[in-house]
Amino acid sequence: MKRLVEILQEIRPEFDFTAADNFVEKEMLNSLDIIALISTLEEEYGISIDGADIVPENFNGLEAIKTLVEKSGGTI
Amino acid sequence: MRGFNTVVVIGSGDIACKCIKILADHHDNVVCIEHEKGYLSMMKSICQKYNCRYKAITEQEQLLEYFNKITVKTLIVSANNNYIFPEAVLDKQNLSVINFHNALLPHHGGRNAPTWAIFQMDETTGITWHEVTPKVDAGDIIIQRGIVIAQDMTALELARKCMEVGAEAFQEIIPKLLAENYTARVQLPAKEMGFHYSGDIPNAGIMDISWSTERISAFLRSLDYGKIRILPRPRVVLLDKCYVIERYHIIRTGKQDLARVIVNKYRAFICSQGLSITLDLKGWGE
Numbered sequence: 377m378k379r380l381v382e383i384l385q386e387i388r389p390e391f392d393f394t395a396a397d398n399f400v401e402k403e404m405l406n407s408l409d410i411i412a413l414i415s416t417l418e419e420e421y422g423i424s425i426d427g428a429d430i431v432p433e434n435f436n437g438l439e440a441i442k443t444l445v446e447k448s449g450g451t452i
Numbered sequence: 453m454r455g456f457n458t459v460v461v462i463g464s465g466d467i468a469c470k471c472i473k474i475l476a477d478h479h480d481n482v483v484c485i486e487h488e489k490g491y492l493s494m495m496k497s498i499c500q501k502y503n504c505r506y507k508a509i510t511e512q513e514q515l516l517e518y519f520n521k522i523t524v525k526t527l528i529v530s531a532n533n534n535y536i537f538p539e540a541v542l543d544k545q546n547l548s549v550i551n552f553h554n555a556l557l558p559h560h561g562g563r564n565a566p567t568w569a570i571f572q573m574d575e576t577t578g579i580t581w582h583e584v585t586p587k588v589d590a591g592d593i594i595i596q597r598g599i600v601i602a603q604d605m606t607a608l609e610l611a612r613k614c615m616e617v618g619a620e621a622f623q624e625i626i627p628k629l630l631a632e633n634y635t636a637r638v639q640l641p642a643k644e645m646g647f648h649y650s651g652d653i654p655n656a657g658i659m660d661i662s663w664s665t666e667r668i669s670a671f672l673r674s675l676d677y678g679k680i681r682i683l684p685r686p687r688v689v690l691l692d693k694c695y696v697i698e699r700y701h702i703i704r705t706g707k708q709d710l711a712r713v714i715v716n717k718y719r720a721f722i723c724s725q726g727l728s729i730t731l732d733l734k735g736w737g738e
Contacts, residue, residue, distance in 0.1 A: 385638055403498075406494065407465055407466055407492035407493070407494060408608065408612045411677070411678045411679050412612065420601065427491075430679065431491065443539065
């Protein structure tokens with residue numbers, strides 16, 4: 377999870393992603409942040425995230441993102 | 453501060469959401485219209501959170517009807533919006549329409565401005581809030597802010613920066629806009645203004661292997677909106693065969709190595725001028 381938190385903080389350095397959940401509802405991630413996050417996750421974990429999985433709910437917390445990466449064939 | 457009875461935000465994405473949040477602090481009658489709904493759209497939830505009315509109006513005719521029916525004095529804020537306001541709407545005396553553009557007008561008017569700023573290797577770009585006239589992106593300028601284009605910035609990164617800076621500028625001008633106490637200046641013709649249509653793609657989407665590595669880097673980054681397929685994937689012709697560039701990696705080595713191009717079946721490596729670029733390829737049509 378440490379690397380995942382680092383990736384999120386590279387995108388939005390002003391937030392502490394370890395101390396929060398509901399990233400989308402709390403406006404810690406907006407739609408373009410999510411697109412940037414997807415590019416980094418795909419590169420970092422050598423995966424391709426299916427378009428159907430690109431919905432706000434899958435980026436709403438560390439566990440949700442981890443589940444998405446694993447569903448896409450990556451390991452965190 | 454309440455010269456307008458209503459403020460309507462029309463658009464999508466991050467900039468529209470940020471405008472809604474800012475307006476919620478300044479006006480108690482904000483209506484948000486989502487004309488093109490993306491799969492990551494957060495506009496509806498932002499409206500709920502900030503007590504603004506939300507409407508999804510996807511049909512042009514319905515949108516025209518909506519604007520035609522407005523009888524009270526209304527400020528329309530167009531942010532990341534592709535709907536072109538017809539003259540009949542713009543002629544209505546009770547409507548004032550402003551628009552966000554992600555470049556320093558009159559440079560790079562039209563669509564995909566971050567793409568063109570990067571492809572043309574501009575050192576700076578920026579954002580413009582301007583009044584809307586029948587001629588697209590040609591209205592008087594209300595506020596502009598510059599952005600330095602970082603060396604390896606992609607179109608997605610620049611688009612994100614434009615939205616961030618655009619929201620800051622909106623926050624700055626909104627009190628004056630609502631009080632109708634601002635001065636807009638006419639757009640003066642520039643040497644190379646450039647207007648880009650949605651079908652325009654840098655070099656028709658084809659990378660030229662004879663370009664300098666800096667030019668190749670700019671081309672690849674200019675088409676890179678990450679997972680958003682705003683523009684088609686770049687292509688390249690190598691040894692008389694056309695390939696789609698599926699991924700690329702750019703590394704600044706700083707070493708002034710001898711220029712070289714190495715191609716194997718599905719990977720190309722280009723190195724010169726202190727830049728090394730790796731392309732992952734897929735045969736065109738495969």
